[in-house]
Amino acid sequence: MKVDTTVINDKGTREALGKQVLLSVEDMDITYGKGAAAIRGISFTISPGEVLAIVGESGSGKTSIIRALLGCISGDGQIAKGTITFDGTDITALTNEEWRRYRGRSISMIFQDSGNALDQIMRIGKQMVEHISRLTGKDKEAAEEEARTLLARVALPSDVLHRYPFELSGGQRQRLGIAMAMTVTPKLLLADEPTSALDTTTQAQIVEELLRLAKDKGTAIIIVTHNMGVAVHMADKIMVMKEGRVVDYDRKNVIVTEPKSEYTKTLLAVVPSLYGKRYI
Numbered sequence: 652m653k654v655d656t657t658v659i660n661d662k663g664t665r666e667a668l669g670k671q672v673l674l675s676v677e678d679m680d681i682t683y684g685k686g687a688a689a690i691r692g693i694s695f696t697i698s699p700g701e702v703l704a705i706v707g708e709s710g711s712g713k714t715s716i717i718r719a720l721l722g723c724i725s726g727d728g729q730i731a732k733g734t735i736t737f738d739g740t741d742i743t744a745l746t747n748e749e750w751r752r753y754r755g756r757s758i759s760m761i762f763q764d765s766g767n768a769l770d771q772i773m774r775i776g777k778q779m780v781e782h783i784s785r786l787t788g789k790d791k792e793a794a795e796e797e798a799r800t801l802l803a804r805v806a807l808p809s810d811v812l813h814r815y816p817f818e819l820s821g822g823q824r825q826r827l828g829i830a831m832a833m834t835v836t837p838k839l840l841l842a843d844e845p846t847s848a849l850d851t852t853t854q855a856q857i858v859e860e861l862l863r864l865a866k867d868k869g870t871a872i873i874i875v876t877h878n879m880g881v882a883v884h885m886a887d888k889i890m891v892m893k894e895g896r897v898v899d900y901d902r903k904n905v906i907v908t909e910p911k912s913e914y915t916k917t918l919l920a921v922v923p924s925l926y927g928k929r930y931i
C-alpha cells in the first residue's frame with residue numbers, strides 16, 4: 652500500500668516529509684447520480700498535528716470531500732476514482748462495521764449544526780455521560796467529571812448538565828456539539844464551518860481550542876470554511892476549491908504570498924480589510 656510521504660514545500664514543489672502522513676487523498680473524483688464527476692482530481696495530504704483549511708464558495712465541493720472522508724457522501728454520491736489512505740489503511744474499502752469504529756474515535760466530526768444532532772428532550776448531562784462512557788469506558792462518576800472539563804473547554808458552565816438542548820441558544824448548542832466531538836482525542840478532526848453560527852468572541856475561543864488540540868495532542872484538523880481570514884489565521888496548509896476542482900493548494904505562506912489562481916487572489920484581497928494585517 653502506497654502512503655504519500657511528501658508535502659508541498661515553501662517553493663511549491665513536493666519534498667519528503669520526516670514525519671508520517673496521517674491522511675493521503677490521491678486523485679479522487681466524486682460523482683452524484685449518472686452525471687459527470689462533480690468533484691474532480693482531489694489530492695492532498697495531512698500529517699499529525701497539521702491544520703488544513705479547505706476554502707471555497709458555496710457548491711465548490713468542500714462538504715462532499717469531508718463526507719467522503721467519513722464514508723457518508725449524501726444521496727447517490729460515490730467516490731468514482733482515487734484512493735483515501737488513513738493511517739496506512741485504504742478507507743474507501745471499509746465495511747459499514749469498520750466505518751463505525753473509525754467514526755467518533757479515530758476520526759471525529761464537527762458539523763455546521765453539531766448541536767442539533769443532540770436529542771433535544773434528554774438532559775444534556777445524561778447524553779454526555781452516555782456518550783463519554785461509550786467512547787472511553789469510563790464509569791458514571793468519571794464520565795461526569797470529564798463532561799465538566801469538556802464544557803469548560805468550550806466556555807459553557809457546568810449547570811448546563813441539568814438542562815435540555817432545546818433550552819440553549821443555537822451558539823451554545825454548537826459549542827456543546829464541539830465539546831462532545833472532543834471527547835476522545837481523535838487522530839483526525841473534521842470541522843465543517845464549525846464557528847459560522849457563533850458570535851465573534853466565541854468563534855475566536857473555539858478556534859484557539861481547536862488549535863490547542865492540534866498542538867498539544869497532535870490531532871490533525873481539516874477545517875472547511877468560506878472565510879479566507881479564518882483559513883489564513885488557523886491553517887498550516889490551504890486548499891482552495893472552485894467548481895469542484897482544486898485551484899490552489901500549498902503551505903499557507905505560499906498561498907498568501909504567491910497564489911496561483913485569480914480566484915485565490917480575490918479571496919485574499921478581502922482579508923486585510925476584514926481582519927487586519929495581523930492574520931497575514
Ligand SMILES: Nc1ncnc2c1ncn2[C@@H]1O[C@H](COP(=O)(O)OP(=O)(O)OP(=O)(O)O)[C@@H](O)[C@H]1O
Binds near residue numbers: 689710716725726877
Ligand atoms: N446529494 C447530492 N446530490 C446531487 N448533487 C450533490 C449532492 N450533494 C452535493 N452535490 C453537488 O456537488 C457539488 C458540491 O457540493 P458541496 O455541498 O460539496 O459544496 P460545498 O462547497 O460544501 O458548498 P456549501 O459551502 O454550500 O456547503 C455541487 O455542485 C452540488 O450540487
